[in-house]
Amino acid sequence: MLPPVVKKLVEMKILRLRFRSLSILCVLGTLTLVLVYLPPSYRPSQLLLSGPDSPVVKSLQDQEIEENNEYLISGENEFEDKKQVPAARVSKDEAEPDNARQNEPPHALVAESIPANKTLIQTGQAAGEEDHPLSDANEHDSYVQDYPDYTPANFIEVMKDKPSQKDKDKQSVKKKKPARLKNSFAFERLGSPIYSPEALRLRALSFPSNSTLRLFVAEQERRTQHMKTECAGFLPPASDIESKGMAPPPGLAGVHNLLLDRTNNIAYCPIYKAASTSWTVTLLEIGGFWKKDHHKKNVNLQTFVRQVYPKISNFAGPALTRSMTRFMVVRHPFERLLSCYRDKFEQAKKAFYYTRYGDKMVRNYRKFPAHITSSQLGMLQEQVRAKVAAGVPVHLPGNPFAEPLGPMFSEFVQYVLHAKHDDEHWRTYFEHCSPCHMSYQFVLRFEDINREGKEFIEYLNRTSQVEMRWENPTQGGSTNDVICSYYSELSKKTIQELVKKYEKDFTLFEYKPDKYLECARDFGRTPLELDYKVA
Known part of the structure; x- marks a missing residue:
């Protein structure tokens, strides 16, 4: 039996050896992964053979040249002599010694192979090859952009017309502030x-x-x-x-x-x-x-x-x-509220306001027959909306959005009361x-x-220069009888809601809503009279 102290030292020694062995294995595994997944050109075996006389480099160069030539001569129609261009390229290589070209990078060799095929683009139409993919500059603009020297012979460059001085003057006039009248x-x-x-x-x-x-x-x-x-x-x-x-x-x-x-x-x-x-x-x-x-x-x-x-x-x-x-x-x-309705919304007079607000007023607050589904209502709404937007007469019997056309005053008021945002x-x-x-x-x-x-x-001391005028008056005027005929469509409760909405305006500018409340359809009537009237 070993003493406890010696036994403990042995165990610690064994643990250190195990740790070192695991560290070595991790390093070796990492190097193996790096070597396996490195691109071929960076592997040590090929880095050693990457000199000018390396057969690997020559094979890569030849492979790139062949692929490039095959791409340039490929097309839907076959050439009469597919070997013509590669043959010229091979004879040129044979005429030059290998040691004069071995220091050139591969991309230089590829670039030289392109001018050899320049005649294919310039003479393709004359040779009866109208469908060649490189003979149509409109379909292959990328070739004109990447290689501007290979523009087809029949290509005509159209320059953009520069704006004339007259057009510039017109544009500047539109941006200028209107001038004051000199005789004013x-x-x-x-x-x-x-x-x-x-x-x-x-x-x-x-x-x-x-x-x-x-x-x-x-x-x-x-x-x-x-x-x-x-x-x-x-x-x-x-x-x-x-x-x-x-x-x-x-x-x-x-x-x-x-x-x-x-x-x-x-x-x-x-x-x-x-x-x-x-x-x-x-x-x-x-x-x-x-x-x-x-x-x-x-x-x-x-x-x-x-x-x-x-x-x-x-x-x-x-x-x-x-x-x-x-x-x-x-x-x-x-x-003012009634004038807005009569001028903008009544009978869908203004197409802009009908398409912006009017059809929503009708959809949200008009009572429709129970048998009409929601999808059918959408179609009927769009049918009227399209005609109003086009400015054509709306004759659609049976369409509830056209009978009557545009929102009624009561529907307009309900929208004003419940809209999240007020129009100006x-x-x-x-x-x-x-x-x-x-x-x-x-x-x-x-x-x-x-x-x-x-x-x-x-x-303002302008009496001699300014003439009083009256622009855009509401047709038909707004007499008390006309006003009362519209507000009679509303209940007393609805008018009171309007009073609450415009309460600050009534107070600040000293207006009163009394006569409009008297126009309400249920003003001064008892609940019994209202029930009888409804019946």
């Missing part, structure tokens, strides 16, 4: 101090206190003060905004399309269906850009305005308009113009626009 007052007095906001206010205050202009200014000050008082209840305290990091401020993120006349220091927030077209043209006239015959020339007003005035949105509005005369035109929210034609004034952040000095009312419009132009 604005061109003669650009940036005149008499039209600055301070000068205009001082001029108005110089009139007698009982004058029409002073009364107009006093009424505008009362309206703006009322808005300022009511806005305090709509906006969170400044401390909450700073502590909670509320951004953007409520009512400011929705500001869109503010028109800025930097020369005359006027800022206008156009509200669609509230004389926006008329006042946009007036603003262009004040700036000296609008001619009276532009309407006859079918000038696109929106495109023209974008070329003249920048449209500012969101956070830039209050900062850029601080030293400007800011104004907006408002209208009773329910009357029915978006609230609070969101569209942000009156609680912009601090408008003038808020004109659509209902009295003829008188207030003239007074505002007098305040």
